[in-house]
Amino acid sequence: MAIRLIASSSSATLFAPSSFSHETETTPTRKLFGTWVCQNNSRFHQNKHFELKASNMQPLNAVTLQAGAPVSSLATERVEKPAQEEYIPFLETEKEEPTLSIVVVGASGDLARRKIFPALFALFIEDRLPENFTIFGYGRSIMTDEELRNMISKTLTCRVDKRENCDEKMAAFLKKCFYYSGQYSSEEHFLELDNKLKEKEAGRLSNRLFYLAIPPNMFVDVARCAKRRASSENGWIRVIVEKPFGRDTESSRELTRGLKQYLSEDQIFRIDHHMGEELVENLLVLRFSNLVFEPLWSRNYIRNVQLIFSEDFGTQGQGRYFDNYGIIRDIMQNHLLQILALFAMDTPVSLDAEDIRNEKVKVLRSMKPVQLEDVVVGQYKGDCDGNTCYPSYTDDMTVSKNSLTPTFAAATLFINNSRWDGVPFLMIAGKALHSKRAEIRVQFRHVPGNLYNRKFGNSLDQAGNELVIRIQPDEAIYLKINNKVPGLGMRLDRSDLNLLYKARYPREIPDAYERLLIDAIEGERRLFIRSDELDAAWAVFTPLLKELEEKKVAPELYTYGSGGPVGVHYLAAKHNVRWGDFGYED
Numbered sequence: 001m002a003i004r005l006i007a008s009s010s011s012a013t014l015f016a017p018s019s020f021s022h023e024t025e026t027t028p029t030r031k032l033f034g035t036w037v038c039q040n041n042s043r044f045h046q047n048k049h050f051e052l053k054a055s056n057m058q059p060l061n062a063v064t065l066q067a068g069a070p071v072s073s074l075a076t077e078r079v080e081k082p083a084q085e086e087y088i089p090f091l092e093t094e095k096e097e098p099t100l101s102i103v104v105v106g107a108s109g110d111l112a113r114r115k116i117f118p119a120l121f122a123l124f125i126e127d128r129l130p131e132n133f134t135i136f137g138y139g140r141s142i143m144t145d146e147e148l149r150n151m152i153s154k155t156l157t158c159r160v161d162k163r164e165n166c167d168e169k170m171a172a173f174l175k176k177c178f179y180y181s182g183q184y185s186s187e188e189h190f191l192e193l194d195n196k197l198k199e200k201e202a203g204r205l206s207n208r209l210f211y212l213a214i215p216p217n218m219f220v221d222v223a224r225c226a227k228r229r230a231s232s233e234n235g236w237i238r239v240i241v242e243k244p245f246g247r248d249t250e251s252s253r254e255l256t257r258g259l260k261q262y263l264s265e266d267q268i269f270r271i272d273h274h275m276g277e278e279l280v281e282n283l284l285v286l287r288f289s290n291l292v293f294e295p296l297w298s299r300n301y302i303r304n305v306q307l308i309f310s311e312d313f314g315t316q317g318q319g320r321y322f323d324n325y326g327i328i329r330d331i332m333q334n335h336l337l338q339i340l341a342l343f344a345m346d347t348p349v350s351l352d353a354e355d356i357r358n359e360k361v362k363v364l365r366s367m368k369p370v371q372l373e374d375v376v377v378g379q380y381k382g383d384c385d386g387n388t389c390y391p392s393y394t395d396d397m398t399v400s401k402n403s404l405t406p407t408f409a410a411a412t413l414f415i416n417n418s419r420w421d422g423v424p425f426l427m428i429a430g431k432a433l434h435s436k437r438a439e440i441r442v443q444f445r446h447v448p449g450n451l452y453n454r455k456f457g458n459s460l461d462q463a464g465n466e467l468v469i470r471i472q473p474d475e476a477i478y479l480k481i482n483n484k485v486p487g488l489g490m491r492l493d494r495s496d497l498n499l500l501y502k503a504r505y506p507r508e509i510p511d512a513y514e515r516l517l518i519d520a521i522e523g524e525r526r527l528f529i530r531s532d533e534l535d536a537a538w539a540v541f542t543p544l545l546k547e548l549e550e551k552k553v554a555p556e557l558y559t560y561g562s563g564g565p566v567g568v569h570y571l572a573a574k575h576n577v578r579w580g581d582f583g584y585e586d
């Protein structure tokens with residue numbers, strides 16, 4: 001009878017369980033479903049298990065031996081290739097079944113309450129969390145477990161299709177949530193946290209995920225304490241950090257250097273939550289699995305690409321953080337640039353995280369730093385509409401009265417490669433505009449020698465096709481096409497081929513944080529930002545940000561609830577994009 005010893009690394013060393021006295025010699029013979037399959041023609045007792053250790057002596061996986069084999073033969077028999085491959089499912093003993101401990105650092109904060117705990121609960125009711133998991137809130141606030149549970153229960157909801165027994169599910173989830181109060185830079189407190197985690201982990205193989213929902217100036221301290229005092233002894237440790245990752249190239253590099261003193265690159269998961277949006281995830285599917293799109297995805301057919309992010313509200317008295325960063329750092333340098341890189345990258349070798357991230361980095365490194373003359377910055381001013389008055393940005397008590405921080409920016413970016421040479425990528429991001437949305441608009445060139453030119457008159461470009469990928473709200477993909485109006489005459493109309501998600505897929509779309517959390521738990525890095533990607537992204541915007549600050553460029557004022565400053569018309573005209581093309585007519 002054959003045995004397969006399965007390890008997750010070709011450099012693994014195989015150790016027999018305590019009842020075996022020798023290490024065995026095994027040869028990884030081929031890779032099956034991402035795991036190396038080692039072969040041995042010995043026969044073994046049922047339910048004996050190996051512990052596999054990597055070069056750092058950490059256990060990798062467990063393997064089950066087949067029935068009937070003499071234990072001693074394990075150490076002595078040579079590995080031989082059996083006539084036929086046989087795959088033995090991976091089994092683990094009770095004791096070895098891994099546990100997952102999730103530590104939400106900054107548990108009392110807005111992000112934790114509004115996003116992280118609800119996303120973890122959603123994963124729990126979808127059965128996406130492992131059987132043995134524990135969630136610990138950590139922070140300086142003094143709270144009991146009960147108080148934490150009470151706080152987070154207010155933001156938990158069951159999805160429409162999971163409403164049955166919702167209260168029971170909530171109670172079961174909350175029972176798994178605990179709180180530990182400590183300082184962010186205290187190794188002693190993290191050691192105590194470690195003891196609490198160990199109690200819950202009960203000697204099982206333990207994996208630990210730290211979510212740093214705290215201001216970034218605390219990231220390195222927490223990374224140090226977590227790594228030194230609360231690392232798993234036998235499983236993995238991963239740390240999720242949220243933007244902002246610095247204010248410019250230098251501060252971002254400093255943060256990366258600081259984190260890397262304690263964590264390796266593959267232990268750091270830099271989140272850009274827009275990367276977890278359903279439609280952003282779908283971008284690759286749309287491009288690479290539909291023949292009708294990929295051949296058109298270049299300067300030959302695309303006239304311009306617009307990446308739009310607008311909010312219909314201002315800072316609402318919460319402007320302190322924003323005033324220090326502004327819209328370019330807050331939205332453009334990360335969210336919009338990440339989406340642009342995914343949109344514009346070449347076909348990756350595979351869907352593997354590193355292959356995708358390699359292609360994204362190439363796009364970012366092919367971009368010219370944004371020039372001041374290709375940018376319009378604005379700041380909203382107050383307005384009254386009937387009885388309702390809207391404040392200006394500087395009316396926010398948490399913002400400096402003389403603030404020059406842009407609440408709106410439009411910028412034209414170019415990618416200097418053979419695919420995109422000369423195609424303007426227009427980014428627009430703003431607060432207090434007339435609508436709330438995030439979308440990508442792809443405008444195609446007009447049909448050369450179009451037989452129907454006369455029907456379009458002077459607005460030939462307006463007759464070009466446009467693909468709109470609406471990320472938020474009301475997820476949709478629609479393609480504007482020219483169509484004949486039914487009837488005896490020849491009248492043309494612009495119509496939409498419309499894939500509206502809520503009509504086609506009548507189920508709730510998971511929140512971006514759910515996807516990102518499950519990816520981090522599963523070690524899938526595709527949607528997280530690698531440090532070289534981050535560096536390349538800052539290189540695109542840092543010179544502009546410095547120039548704006550050094551020259552104290554005053555933002556153009558625009559009315560609360562409008563379409564943004566007038567200067568955007570000129571910027572658009574400069575690149576042959578009409579104002580109406582920004583999709584405000586939809």
Ligand code: NDP
Nearest residue numbers: 106108109110111112139140141213214215216242243244
């Ligand atoms: P909060 O300001 O609510 O802070 C989170 C927690 O951190 C607080 O509850 C507090 O916990 C602790 N904290 C706050 N200020 C300090 C300080 N000066 N020194 C030490 N600890 C402090 O932030 P958010 O929850 O809004 O965001 C957390 C991180 O995520 C931030 O970096 C933010 O930029 C980023 N982010 C947030 C988003 C959101 O939607 N809120 C979206 C994207 C990114 P305690 O007092 O108990 O220690």
